[in-house]
Amino acid sequence: MPDEKTPASDNPYTQTHLVQSGDTLSKIAEKYYGDATLYTKIFQANRDVLSDPNKIRPGQKLRIP
């Protein structure tokens, strides 16, 4: 297996989450990782669509690495 990992943005097997009204990155992190403090992982994986971890919009499709 190659050493270079496929970035989440190029990986079709990275799970996705469709942002619902009332969602926050922390809530999403809690749902998928069991730990709200890991929201930064989701933020980093979606830097191409998110500029601020506190600003997500319903309908956005976020990658969950």
Added chain:
Amino acid sequence: MKKSSLWVLAALAAVLVAGCQNQRAPAEQAVASAEATLTTIRDAAMHYAPDQLQAVDAQLASAKDSLGKGDYKAVLAAMPALNTAIKNLSDTAMAKQQEAQAANDKAKDVWGPMSADVPKMVDAIASRVDILSKSHHLPKGVTKDSLTAAKSSVDSMKSAWGDAANAATAGDFSSAVSKGQAVRDQASQLMHSLGMTSG
């Protein structure tokens, strides 16, 4: 016994010996020829028709045994069957070799997309396992034990994928695809157990 009878017996014995000697060269040549033919197909036969090769080897050994005992008549009598067996063995081995080649060519087409796809599955799982390892509480449906098992599975999948890639590098695409499919199946199962298949 009369002297004339002794002469007749001696003459008959000489004819018999001469007859045997006449058969010696063709018998030796026939065995050598069969052995040489078998040598040219031995590798393929060993790979694709080992049981049939074993039977032919036994026939050849029997012919050589007769040759060693000077029973040239028996050698020559056994040759048609031996030659037919060698030809059948050759036909079987060649047919199976062609079949295997066709299957390998087909597997090569499967390997292309698979080699691009499966590492991405494993990467996605490795990433999730890495993040979950840092989590203070695990998400619903994931237990400490299942996470530990997942970590170990990621290592085994990477190792198995390495074997698959090595097989492909060696040109054995049938084996590569078989090993690669096992990794894909394991990865699919793991993604499911880690809750990575729901949105």
